[in-house]
Amino acid sequence: MAPTTGPGRTPTQLDQGADTKGGVGESPLRPDGTLKVTGEFAYSSDMWHEDMLWGCTLRSPHAHAEIVSVDISEALEQPGVHAVLTYDDLPTEMKNYGLEIKDTPVLAHGRVRHHGEPVALVAADHPETARRAAAKIKVDYRELPVVHDEESALAKDAPLLHPDRDDDHARHVPHPNVVHRQPIVRGDAGAAARRADVIVTGEYEVGMQDQAFLGPESGLAVPAEDGGVDLYIATQWLHSDLRQIAPVLGLPEEKVRMTLSGVGGAFGGREDLSMQIHACLLALVTGKPVKIVYNRFESFFGHVHRHPAKLWYEHGATRDGKITHMKCRIVLDGGAYASASPAVVGNAASLSVGPYVVDDVEIEALALYTNNPPCGAMRGFGAVQACFAYEAQMDKLAAELGMDPVELRRRNAMSQGTLLPTGQAVDSPAPVAELLRRVKAMPLPLEAQWETVGGEPDVRALPGGLSNTTHGEGVVRGVGYAVGIKNVGFSEGFDDYSTARVRLEVVGGEPVAMVHTAMAEVGQGGITVHAQIARTELGVAQVTIHPADTQVGSAGSTSASRQTYVTGGAVQHVCRLVREQVLERGRERFGTYHPAWASAELLLEGGKVVTDGGEVLASLVDVLGDEPVEAEDEWRHRPTEAFDLKTGQGFGHVQYSFAAHRAVVEVDTELGLVKVVELACAQDVGKAMNPQAVEGQIQGGTVQGLGLAVMEEIVVDARAKVRNPSFTDYLIPTILDTPTIPVDVLELADEHAPYGLRGAGEAPTLSSTPAVLAAVRAATGRALPRVPVRPEHIVEV
Amino acid sequence: MRVTFTVNGRRHEADDVWEGESLLYVLRERMGLPGSKNACEQGECGSCTVRLDGEPVCACLVAAGQVEGREVVTVEGLAEYARERDGSEGRGSTGDLAPVQQAFIDAGAVQCGFCTPGLLVAADELIERNPQPTDADIREALSGNLCRCTGYEKIMDAVRLAAARADDSAPEVV
Numbered sequence: 021m022a023p024t025t026g027p028g029r030t031p032t033q034l035d036q037g038a039d040t041k042g043g044v045g046e047s048p049l050r051p052d053g054t055l056k057v058t059g060e061f062a063y064s065s066d067m068w069h070e071d072m073l074w075g076c077t078l079r080s081p082h083a084h085a086e087i088v089s090v091d092i093s094e095a096l097e098q099p100g101v102h103a104v105l106t107y108d109d110l111p112t113e114m115k116n117y118g119l120e121i122k123d124t125p126v127l128a129h130g131r132v133r134h135h136g137e138p139v140a141l142v143a144a145d146h147p148e149t150a151r152r153a154a155a156k157i158k159v160d161y162r163e164l165p166v167v168h169d170e171e172s173a174l175a176k177d178a179p180l181l182h183p184d185r186d187d188d189h190a191r192h193v194p195h196p197n198v199v200h201r202q203p204i205v206r207g208d209a210g211a212a213a214r215r216a217d218v219i220v221t222g223e224y225e226v227g228m229q230d231q232a233f234l235g236p237e238s239g240l241a242v243p244a245e246d247g248g249v250d251l252y253i254a255t256q257w258l259h260s261d262l263r264q265i266a267p268v269l270g271l272p273e274e275k276v277r278m279t280l281s282g283v284g285g286a287f288g289g290r291e292d293l294s295m296q297i298h299a300c301l302l303a304l305v306t307g308k309p310v311k312i313v314y315n316r317f318e319s320f321f322g323h324v325h326r327h328p329a330k331l332w333y334e335h336g337a338t339r340d341g342k343i344t345h346m347k348c349r350i351v352l353d354g355g356a357y358a359s360a361s362p363a364v365v366g367n368a369a370s371l372s373v374g375p376y377v378v379d380d381v382e383i384e385a386l387a388l389y390t391n392n393p394p395c396g397a398m399r400g401f402g403a404v405q406a407c408f409a410y411e412a413q414m415d416k417l418a419a420e421l422g423m424d425p426v427e428l429r430r431r432n433a434m435s436q437g438t439l440l441p442t443g444q445a446v447d448s449p450a451p452v453a454e455l456l457r458r459v460k461a462m463p464l465p466l467e468a469q470w471e472t473v474g475g476e477p478d479v480r481a482l483p484g485g486l487s488n489t490t491h492g493e494g495v496v497r498g499v500g501y502a503v504g505i506k507n508v509g510f511s512e513g514f515d516d517y518s519t520a521r522v523r524l525e526v527v528g529g530e531p532v533a534m535v536h537t538a539m540a541e542v543g544q545g546g547i548t549v550h551a552q553i554a555r556t557e558l559g560v561a562q563v564t565i566h567p568a569d570t571q572v573g574s575a576g577s578t579s580a581s582r583q584t585y586v587t588g589g590a591v592q593h594v595c596r597l598v599r600e601q602v603l604e605r606g607r608e609r610f611g612t613y614h615p616a617w618a619s620a621e622l623l624l625e626g627g628k629v630v631t632d633g634g635e636v637l638a639s640l641v642d643v644l645g646d647e648p649v650e651a652e653d654e655w656r657h658r659p660t661e662a663f664d665l666k667t668g669q670g671f672g673h674v675q676y677s678f679a680a681h682r683a684v685v686e687v688d689t690e691l692g693l694v695k696v697v698e699l700a701c702a703q704d705v706g707k708a709m710n711p712q713a714v715e716g717q718i719q720g721g722t723v724q725g726l727g728l729a730v731m732e733e734i735v736v737d738a739r740a741k742v743r744n745p746s747f748t749d750y751l752i753p754t755i756l757d758t759p760t761i762p763v764d765v766l767e768l769a770d771e772h773a774p775y776g777l778r779g780a781g782e783a784p785t786l787s788s789t790p791a792v793l794a795a796v797r798a799a800t801g802r803a804l805p806r807v808p809v810r811p812e813h814i815v816e817v
Numbered sequence: 818m819r820v821t822f823t824v825n826g827r828r829h830e831a832d833d834v835w836e837g838e839s840l841l842y843v844l845r846e847r848m849g850l851p852g853s854k855n856a857c858e859q860g861e862c863g864s865c866t867v868r869l870d871g872e873p874v875c876a877c878l879v880a881a882g883q884v885e886g887r888e889v890v891t892v893e894g895l896a897e898y899a900r901e902r903d904g905s906e907g908r909g910s911t912g913d914l915a916p917v918q919q920a921f922i923d924a925g926a927v928q929c930g931f932c933t934p935g936l937l938v939a940a941d942e943l944i945e946r947n948p949q950p951t952d953a954d955i956r957e958a959l960s961g962n963l964c965r966c967t968g969y970e971k972i973m974d975a976v977r978l979a980a981a982r983a984d985d986s987a988p989e990v991v
Contacts, residue, residue, distance in 0.1 A: 028849075029851070047925070049922055049923070050922070050927060052930070053921075053922040053927050054914070054922065056927050056930030056933050057892075057914065057918040057919075057921050057922055057927060057930075057933055057934075057937060058852070058892065058893065058895075058896070058913075058914070058918065059850070059851070059852020059853070059891065059892035059893045059934050060852065060893075061930055063851075063854070063931065065851075065854075065855055066845070066851035068846070068849075068851075146835065148835060148837060148838075231965075232965055233929070233931075233965055234854070234856040234862060234864055234929065234931040234932055234963065234964070234965050235854070235856065235929065235931040236855065236856065282930070283929060284854070284856070284929050284930070284931030285928075285929040285931060285965050285966055286929075287965070313855065315855075315857075315858050316856065316857040316858060316859060316861075316862075478953055480953045480956065480957055481953065486957070542929060543928035543929025543930065543966045544928065545928065712925040712971075713925065715925070715970075715971070716925050716928055716966070716967055716968075716971055718968075719967060719968030719969075719970045719971070720928065720965075720966045720967050720968045721968075722968055723968035723969065724965075746857070746859060746861070747857045747859065747861035747862055747963070748859065748861055752963060752965060753969075754960045754961075754962075754963060755955075755956045755959045755960055755962070755964070755969040755972065755973075756956045756957065756960040758956075758968060758969045758970075760970070761968055761970050
């Protein structure tokens, strides 16, 4: 029996009223701002329905084990329990899901491949009842040996994670425990190395970082009269979820109606499914609405993480600081399931040389299947790991040459027209040298800011902070620089489109535009920008943002720094279709009254149709009358193509984003504690669509990079078990750990992109980490080849 | 068990409360006040910060039974709380929002917004206690509130803005 009422709280249209201004290039307030500061914004974990049940997941305590038996009888007998589901209850032949490769079981069958893999589900009338019932499910495991690094994964007798894999990469990988491998060869690195006056090599390591979005995985599934289900959910891409959910439920896609609920951050961690299918299954089986909300412990197991990586690099240079060649090998740990690993490999390989001119390269990047936690998308996506290593190499090379590290970078900086290792020319501005010049030119923060007038030092400004570990003794300042390159949009031939629906009508005597897309607003402010685009293109003040749902076509993913470019591009395109219809209607109705209707270039401005000379021809209210104008269309950026599997050559990326950082740190060299004093950033964004939001992206990305530099790591032991799944043990930067972040925004238009904009969200996450490490190296003289850097690395206890 | 306490000036009652339920759960799931957020449920992130008899606390770490007969202010009641404290003449308040709420919107301190309710309650309490905080004071007072989106710079701007707008001796800050 489906419930007869709707949820008690649902996402609403966002409307800012008639006095709201702000087109492209301005910084109007967020349409959801008031709801968010009053506590009324409906996040996915706030969904509520009368008579709803709570779902709970039982997860594997082992990283690799055979499931000998599962006994749910005692759990089912608990008062208040409505359903207990295992693999045997899955309704169709489709038991798996996955972004590209459907290798992830909805519920484990016969074998668990990583710590925390879902095994069973419970629905009960109270979350604690559900948790206690789940604890009464008896699962008999037989532990299996784990593979947890390259050596164990590629050993001759290594257990295979997916022995029957038949995905597209299976044919070309050197070992079944390699998800995907991408070599890139260009020029002749061996010959070029002989021209080098100096050669530096290095082995680097990046730990497993977590997205640590604050809003936990959560949602509400409501069974519907027609046998379908309504799902209120926080995700990065509704339609990608839908294509994975519907086949498992055995429902046509139109019977799985999804509405985006408030998303508490994402950063890549919501690209993969978490509780979506589980909540729908429980709702369909019980006939009741089911809410699932992960707690923080479960959240650490409920989403993929950033790939940890090992990277080997060799660079050569002539005495005058020109790089002769680069060789590298990047091994990413993809964990137990594929997730986004193939695309992460493509990024790591194609961007492994960084924003530099290097004609002779030998590159290999690959991702492993192991029993470690699955890894996939996180802000920076393959480019973060490479940037940490190539920027450390630049500093090493500069030291070897006795050259200033910024000068070395400047001499090798790419610019418009430079060929990437893939042979693809960078065909829009690439102001790498200019960004470095700008961060270097910023005034340095004052020395010893902890000193107060005649008093005790302010320990809050010292390494160790309120732990009161130093009053300045042993504290050494260091300054470091880094710059990075990130691709924007989905690459390698993916059909990366977006859909928008725009309606213009008269409401209460005013023209109002309604923008409806399926774009996931995850905090970035895409909805603010959509309203700005509609105001600019349609000349209206009032814009209403329709909730994102699957009643409109796909908007693609809120990832890869792509949404302002692609869904923004779709909104711009469709607004222009609406404008053409409005003008056409104006010509029909009023064309005979004024010759300019036929001859002049016409614009929509200030609620009126005007000529390019500024003459008003009619008001939008008069042209529209009581008949709305509506249009919907898809919009695509330029197509890309796959990288050649052997040479890595190909037009793989559509756009690039560049940022540079200067880090100033103070290190307590006796205790190994780091205080980041300032982290300045310069970034080219093409066009700052909303300058305030752009700064927010740059500062937020910068601090995630700081976290990776000095504190953030999911610790996985040799048995592939996660040791620190909590905010007590996995630390992210607090406001006390965070420095001032001066931002210098450059706007060099990319002629291929809407308004000339450049995707901005990820680039600042890249260069932040290596800049901090460079500064810590400068302060300590240590090599520090691994992030996050820990006190014991600095003081070598 | 039944628990009765005052939330945002109104008496609330909840029945059939299990002894292990937190104040956060009762607010969110039994009293229809989901503004306080559930990001970690272990007192690390501050997203559930509320005032309990005036003290800022993590509602996830307070058992609902401990709140019997006491007074709670959540983000939903922050505007009214500030109005009563500051008087309707209080500077920096705009319409239905507390000054700190308006400052967060104006300064761009809200992205995903999940940390916002807890930060607002904490920042409002800071300015109440210390109307002209230094940057170091702000960082110390808000160090129990994690934000993953903003890098905290706009949050600093927002608190500075709220404090400046509330300062009668200072020129008007827009």
